[in-house]
Structure formats: C-alpha cells, structure tokens
Amino acid sequence: MHVIGTVGLPGSGKGEAATVAREDGIPVVTMGDVVRQETADRGLDPAKDHGTVAQALREENGPTAIAERSLPMIEDRLEGHDTVLVDGIRSGDEVDVFEERFGDAFTLVSIEAPFEIRVERIDERGRDAGEADGGEGLAARDERERGFGMDDAMDRADVVVENTDTLAAFHERIRAIVRNGTDGRKPAEADADS
DSSP states (O other): OEEEEEEOOTTSSHHHHHHHHHHTTOOEEEHHHHHHHHHHHTTOOHHHHHHHHHHHHHHHHOTTHHHHHHHHHHHHHHTTOSEEEEEEEOOHHHHHHHHHHHGGGEEEEEEEOOHHHHHHHHHHTTOOSSSTTSSOOHHHHHHHHHHHTHHHHHHTOSEEEEOOSOHHHHHHHHHHHHHHOTTSSOHHHHHHHO
16 A cells, blocks of 8 residues: 655646656545535536635644545555555645545655746646636745645645656656556665665
C-alpha cells in the first residue's frame, strides 16, 4: 500500500501529476471533489463559490474536515489498487490526518513553480489568472490557500518537485515517483546510496 499526496499552489502542476497517475492506472482522489460536491449540495456555483465553501467546511467542521471526508474514498480505492494519489492537500492539519491513517505508507510530494510561470499556465488553460472578468485572481487564490496552512504542508513534504522544466520532464519525474517510491528511484537504488 502506498498513498501519495500532492500539495502545491494553484497552477503548480497538481492536476498534471494526477493525469500521470491516471495514465499509469493509479486511482486519484481529488480533495477538491469533496468541496465541489458540498458546493452543489448547498445549491451554490462550484466555479464561483468553491473557495468560500472550502473555507466554510473547515470553519464548521474543523481544519481536517475535507481530509477526513476523503479517507473513505482513499480506502475504497486501496481495496483494488496498491497505490492511490491524493490530489490537493492544503494544510499541515490535513497532512496529519493522512500520516496518522497511513503512517510510513504515506508520501507527501510538494509541486512548486514560481508565480510568473503559474500565471502563464493558468492563462494557457483558459482559467482566470486576473480579476478582469470578476473571477478570483491568482494572488488572491494563493493567499487563500496559504491561509489554510499550505506553506506548512509544503514544508513537510517528503519530496519536492520543481516544475519549471518542460511538461514531458515533469511527467517523467512524477511517473518515476508514482512507480518507484518517494524520490523516483527504485528502493534498491535508494538503499545503495544510504
């Protein structure tokens, strides 16, 4: 059993990491899906109210509310698979939930990229990086994510992937991590260096 969690600011590449995992036949649990479902259940617009509902869930049920709601989905997928990727961890409190439940079988991967690169990526995929159309700008999204405790989660990562190279190079690095372990090398290779 191996549970890989990803953490990173918007536009860093978490969605691409999830795509790589899916291509490798690894199921992905997206913590944002919990928020999207709750947003729909409240009769709100997921495109506009996602951040508000994420914050409300944490205020109403504690900082680990979304992680705790994700656990049954992760455990369900582990019944048929050796590895599951959890997309979108937002705080050290959420990391605590996964470390407590999965212990050494949990690996946290921080995906990082500079602000300017993330703005370009969000522009390229047609999502709002600015506030011109009434959407939430990237700087505001970063601030909200950091308010949840994302910096703490990123600081606790077992592996840091700097996503500043080509998309193919990023995919290769993530594929190595999901196939071989925490640093992308086979366990025997890592042991030989110890």
